[in-house]
Amino acid sequence: MTDIELQALVQQISQRDFHQPFLHRAYFNARLRSTGGRYQLQNHNIDINPKMLTDFDEATLIGVIKHELCHYHLHLAGRGYQHRDAEFKQLLAAVGGSRYAPAPKKRTVQAxxxxxxxxxxxxxxxxxxxxxxxxxxxxxxxxxxxxx
Ligand SMILES: [Zn+2]
Ligand SMILES: [Zn+2]
Known part of the structure; x- marks a missing residue:
């Protein structure tokens, strides 16, 4: 999957499950180590760990995208976008996002x-x-x- 395909997938999930457009950028970022994805408060972009493609199935990737989109839409709407906020928990449950972005598998496991x-x-x-x-x-x- 390329960055362009990821962008299209995030836009599609945003429209289908959040009924709102995703107007920023999503791309793979190999520098993410301990988390599956990250929403950037400063520029509203979403980073996805490329390990989500190699270590996990597509359902996990979609769960991570939904999780980051919860941060995205709530933050832009000026609502509770942090993990501890009730609005975040409610939206996450409503769209079926993963509660925690899964950590990539450690390399030593397969060594x-x-x-x-x-x-x-x-x-x-x-x-x-x-x-x-x-x-x-x-x-x-x-x-x-x-x-x-
Ligand atoms: Zn999060
Ligand atoms: Zn011996």
Whole structure:
């Protein structure tokens, strides 16, 4: 999905679920690390973490967009736009937005998938990929490697 397609999606959701146009810009921002999206109070633009595309499904992306649009429309209308405000909570529930923008998955989660050990001395061999244990020996004691 490109920035242009994201812009079109945000405009469509705004019109359909909020019955008001989205008149500012939405774009992907890879610098967002700990959050799925961000509404900018200063210029009214919406940033979306590109990880929302790679780590989550489309329903999650739409939930995040709705969440940011709640900030957007309430802020522009001069109403309670912060998480703790009753108006924000009501609007969020009405449009079915996500309560919290999901944090992107940590990179370390997918780093090591296979845990091999030496059958003789117990030396650990964490690997990202599967390996043919018949072709390798423990570098410490020369023992056979097996999947832990
Ligand atoms: Zn928020
Ligand atoms: Zn060993």
């Amino acid at each position: 090591v998938r296979y845990h091999y050990v030496c059958a003789n001395c117990g030396q650990a061999y964490p690997r990202k990929r599967r390996m043919d244990t018949r072709r390798y020996r423990c570098s410490r004691c020369g023992g056979p490697i097996k999947l832990a």
